[in-house]
Amino acid sequence: MYLSEVRIRNFRKFGEKADASPGLVLFLNKGLNVLIGENDAGKTTVIDAIKTVLLTQSREYTRLEIEDFHGTSNELKIECIFKGFTVNQAKDFLEWIGIDNDKGYSLRVFLSARKDVKGKIFIDDIHAGNDTEGQILHSKARDLLRTIYLKPLRDAENELAAKRNSRLSQILYSHPAFSDGDEHELVRIIKKANLDIEKYFEYEEMTKDEKKVLQSINSFLAKFSDNKNILKSNIELAQVGLKTILEKIDLLLLNVKSGLGSLNQLYIAAELLLLRIEKKEGINLALIEEIEAHLHPQAQIRVINYLQELSEDVKSPMQILLSTHSVTLASSIKLKNLIIFTEANAYSLAEGNTKLHSGDYRFLERFLDSTKANLFFAKGIIIVEGDAENLLLPTLAAKLNKPFAKHGVSIVNVGSTALLRYSKVFLRSSAPDMKLPVAILTDCDEKVSEIVDSSIKMISDRNSIAKNLDKRLKYSAANVIAYVSPEWTLEFDMACSCLKNELYAAILMARDYTNQDKALTEDRKIKEIKNLDDYLSDAEIKLAEWEMYDKFTLASNIVKDVVLKKNISKTVIAQCLSEILEYRDFTNEEIEAIKNDTYLKYLVDAIDYVTGD
Incomplete structure (x- = not known):
């Protein structure tokens, strides 16, 4: 038995569709479901919606407020649909259960x-x-149908401290070990302890000073009391009642000075008590919010691996809904278990929901690490195939007054030509399509020139227009748009553009850095790196010497050591160029020239698309 589907209409983030259908229809896996996405995308809304309908084992207080109604709506509705019943489970819901299209039991609450x-x-x-x-x-x-709910961690030390309605007391009181209530052995122990304490403070005996304490307190109370209501006190460990006793209990680490991370792990361990309850009837469903707080990446991975084990337990599998903002967790979980929240909707990445094939899932689970998992939390995504674009694009976007951080844009450097595999994560096999803007940035890869007998030879029988079109058609679909360099590579096209001087200055600078590295390796004297203005000046002088060349020959000379001979790293050049662009104070006319440059247009258009302009 598991929660198969959640439908939300006019509850918080999710309103109602134009055809009056629910604003959100979310299908869930039997095991682990990890809700990911940017802040305020609706992850907590889903968890709270489920809690509101099903309630929790630890009796968390839930109450609808005016703010829970979406926009100006006056009615809301939340539906939870259960499937996978055994006959033994179905008998508990005979009055309400039905048969679905697959001839299995179905319960709509x-x-x-x-x-x-x-x-x-x-x-x-x-x-x-x-x-x-x-x-x-x-x-x-x-x-x-009550769920297990692990609340988001705010203050571990405070959550585990003894106090009225403490989280620890809620966890323990909900555990089967304390199901006897006031008949529990712990109550008997406290009763006996209270009697011993009472004897110790018995004020009739005056042999010890501390035995005068209670007598003194009660004598003061007597003076404060009226004749009809004489106040009197007693000293106890706790009032005799299991709930009250549990509220007096602290959970502490044995270490004297525990750091925040250790305390958080203790808190999680306490919460996991509820997860390990072996339920013999009803649903085995856990709702967990932001379990990663203050845990270092390795600790996060250990926690998620344990939760994965719980969800796949053969004897008593648990269905888990976990929300997270952690790229470490997002990259450690199987892709099929992820659900992306964006654009006031939720998109499952389980097989059959995306354009990914089974081989794509295996590939991405091998290579989708935490440096790439930021794509799950973005408002716009640029997928690039190398370090050069990864380093350069944020600087260029900032110069165009469209900083990626401000617009919530993530760059995903796939480091290879596996662009399609990453982009298909965001392509749906059926409606609705995602609206999240995804740009693929790639080279045309149609050679303009080559080195023949140590000289640059131009290639005449090329067709960059056809190559460019082929790539755009190959990679573009729905919300995924390919932006292809118009002639050859990023570096070559920039060498044709109005930024050729800055690019060549970066190449000269990168050459000096490369020689500096060689000098360090060979234990030679290191040549100092010049000022940026010097490199820009040297580049301007050299380009003036080449002014007789046509556009493509000039560009080939500029990138000779980068694209043709490949003896200077593109990554180092991109880093140097980024530094130079940051340093340059471009005029409004120069910015407009960059925006309208034929050879930079694909970069500018990609930036415009993912930033929503």
Whole structure:
């Protein structure tokens, strides 16, 4: 038995579609479901919606507020649909259960609420059934649907401290080990301890000074009291009652000075008590929010591996919904278990939902590390095939007054030609399509020139227009758009552009850095790196010497050591060029020239697309 589907209409983030269907229809895996996406994308909305309908084992307080109604709507509805029942589980819901299209048992549980013009909220009883109205779900059946909820960590030390309604007391009170209530052995122990303490402080005996303490307190109280209500006190460990006793308990690490990370792991260990409860009836569902707080990457991976084990346990598998902002967790989890929240919708990455093939899933699970997993939390994505674009694009975007950080744009450097595999993560096999802007940036790869007998030879029988079109058609689909360099490579096209001087200055600078590295290796005297203005001046002088060349011959000479001979690293050049562009104070006319340059247009267009301009 598991939660198969959640439908939300007019609850917080999710409103109602134009055809009056629910704003969100979310299908879930039987095991692990990891909710990812930017802040305020709706992850917590889903978890709170489920909690509101199903309630929790530890009796967290839930209440609908006016702010829970989406926009100006006056009615909301949350539906939870369960499938996978065994016959033994189905018998507990005979009055409400139905048969789905696959001839399996199906249970639809829903909550409806409305508010009037004065803002007063009216909440209907929880109903269940496959028809529109359903029938009221009895409390006993509803208890079988209670979820385990691990709240987001805010202050581990405070959460584990003894106090009224402490989180630790809630966890322990919900655990089967304490199901005897006030008949529990712990209550007997505290009763005995209270009697011993009472004897110790018995004020009739005056043999020790501390035994005067209680007598003194009560004598003061007597003076404060009226004749009809004489106040009197007693000293106890705790009032005799299991809940009260549990509220007096602290959970502490044995280490004297525990850091925040260790305390957080202790808190998680306490919360996991609830997950290890072996339920013999009802649903085995856990809702977990932001478990990664203050945990270093290796600790995060250990936690998620343990949760994965719980979700795949053969004897008692647990369905888990976990929300996270951690790229470490997102990159450590199987792609099929991820659900991306964006554009007020949720998109499962399970097989069958995306354009990815089974081989693509295996490939991405091998290579989608934490440096690439930031794509799951972005408002716009640029996928590039090398370090040069990865280093250069953020600087260029900032110069165009479209900084990536401000626009929530992530660059994903795939370091290879596996562009399609990464882009297909965002292509849907059925409606609705994602609107998230995804740009693929790639070279045309149509050679303009080559080195023959130590000289540059131009290639005449090339067709960059056809090559460019082929690549754009290959990589573009729906919200994924390919931007292809017009002639050859990033460096060559920049050498044809209005930034040729800056590029050549970066090449001269990179050459000096390369020679400096060689000098260090060979234990020779290191030549000092010049000022940026000197490199820009040297580049201007050299380009003036080549002014007789046509555009492509000039560009070939500029990038000879980079593209043709390949004896200077593109990455080092991109780093130097980025530094030079940051240093340059471009005029408005120069910025406009960059925006309108034929050879930079594909870069500018890609930046415009992912930043939403």
